[in-house]
Amino acid sequence: MIALQQAQNVPDPLSVPANAPEHCPGTESELAGKSDACAGCANQEICASGKARGPDPALPFVNERMANVKRKILVLSGKGGVGKSTFTAQLGWAFAADEELQTGIMDVDICGPSIPTILGIASEQVHSSSSGWSPVYVQDNLGVMSVGFMLPSSRDAVMWRGPKKNGLISQFLKDVDWGTLDYLLVDTPPGTSDEHLSIVSYLKESGIDGAVVITTPQEVALQDVRREIDFCKKVGIRVLGLVENMSGFVCPNCKNESQIFKPSTGGGRRLAEDMGVEFLGAVPLDPRIGKSADYGVSFLDEYPDSPATTAYLDIIEKIKQQLGD
Amino acid sequence: MTSVTQDTPVGRRLRHIKHIIIVCSGKGGVGKSSVSAQLALSLYGSSPTTRVGILDVDLTGPSIPRMLGLDGHPVHQSSDGWVPVYADGSEARLACMSVGFLLKKKEDSVVWRGPKKNAMIRQFLGDVRWGELDYLVIDTPPGTSDEHLSLMEHMAPVHDKLSAVVVTTPQAVALLDAMKCLSFTRAVNLPVLGLIENMSGYVCPCCGEISNVFSTGGGEEMARREGLKFLGSLPVDTELVTLLDAAEVEESQPSEGEIVQRSFGILRRYEKTSTAPLFAKIVEEIVRSLQNPLTNGATSGS
């Protein structure tokens, strides 16, 4: 009997277009357009000619828009529900607290957009003008784009396969009139799949400044986060650091701290050490964070004196340091 | 609907399975995998002869191997297809399959676009030697995308065996995605057995005070509003987290004998958690619904 080991024959995940078939050798490969898998692929002619190795026609337009964006930061985690969207929102609010700065938040979680709810703008719609789709503004210097603004009802499921998601992400980057931004924060879905590959390939040329990776303390989350950091390494994204969220809960009654998601394998700190990434800090589990998110208000503004706010602000300071801002 | 022939490789394989239960949620981290694992363990423990399979189609974030203490276990190929990993060793009544078993190193990422995921799911459904099963539990990734569409497509020949359990946590952001997931089940005509509200309330181990760390009640309300059966709520259980983390597992690759020991241990330890009796009630409800398909509340929506 033989153990099946996965044939990881994808040379560079970024060179597999969204519409390529299962065994695409990658557009950069020698076999591009010529392998068995290429038969019937829409890109076969271009790939075989060796002419258009890869570049998506949207790319020049994306580059043009992104030329006005100073910093592009991804918020990632292999695991769902660890607080990516919540963190993205706090980061956005914290940056926007400085009136001099323009910040944008782009939500590429297409099947589960939480950003509109968390920012309290769930009932807004996207408007288009001659200069493109205009983002929805939480305040003058905080613009947001999400598929949530485009659905007739929040009950609607977006049942899209990869290529359609890829198409929408390219539109978010090339058709949205972001204006001049100091920061563009990108909230992502869990996993390492189409959305991630799409955002990374579209921003490859204009440059991603780095990724903030979020985890919770337990091993079931950490194992997915290890994979996410491995993904960042594979596609060449700098990891600005790791945030451990929901670490420890202080009972409002007896004030004692207990571990809900016990760090049975050392938690985020140990993972950061093991994988050689910066540990940015830990945010405690605080039910008021969840409530603020559900009601669409800024936790930082509502509870400025809470330990979680202090933790968030420390982490944000460290992120700025990492970026050299 | 077009009539679909039973005679696809997937149809032939799954013909010998009585019930297929898809666990879904829309939102990540709400407990799909832990509910799937508990469902498999509880069904397994419900009688000495029940045969259960668990298929993990969360291809980029597989949790099932870890949760059942099977990390690092290789999958074998036989002349009749892939042999699932048996969590209960030689008894061979609890079969598992996950992409997690196919990875060389635990930090290896699976960076696949849709078509590759589709192919993997087809292979999981068509090439795994499940044998006769009473239940096949399918753990899904968050969202309503490639994996979900592929599952429904490939399982069309056995559509009458399918049903879903929707898991949510009580916060508004989770309920929003649970609603999308429900819309998905309606769009693909998948009957829903009911809804579970997970992580509903937490008892402070120090003073016994109940805190609604992630709010509470939202799931039950959604079930009522949408005409779904409410299967029950499960509180935050820290013991369960540690158990599903397979906390005692060391980094070294365990020998086959050890794995078997540990898995039996997991069932035994699970049965001692405070969640197990609550979950047993949910399973009773699910089993009852599956046995009386006409009188159950399983709604394929409207």
Ligand SMILES: Nc1ncnc2c1ncn2[C@@H]1O[C@H](COP(=O)(O)OP(=O)(O)O)[C@@H](O)[C@H]1O
């Ligand atoms: N530190 C925290 N304490 C309590 N609840 C939190 C905390 N961080 C996030 N949450 C809540 O947990 C849930 C999941 O967070 P979310 O940001 O939606 O995660 P993700 O985007 O990773 O799926 C949300 O309901 C959110 O309000």
Ligand SMILES: Nc1ncnc2c1ncn2[C@@H]1O[C@H](COP(=O)(O)OP(=O)(O)O)[C@@H](O)[C@H]1O
């Ligand atoms: N009732 C519960 N109480 C405490 N922790 C839970 C509970 N249900 C799940 N968890 C933990 O929450 C985390 C996320 O659950 P998981 O089943 O992996 O979610 P999903 O599969 O939906 O992403 C896991 O670490 C799991 O052990």
Ligand code: SF4
């Ligand atoms: S033709 Fe190009 S895109 Fe299509 S499979 Fe071949 S290499 Fe991949």
Ligand SMILES: [Mg+2]
């Ligand atoms: Mg999110």
Ligand SMILES: [Mg+2]
């Ligand atoms: Mg899961």
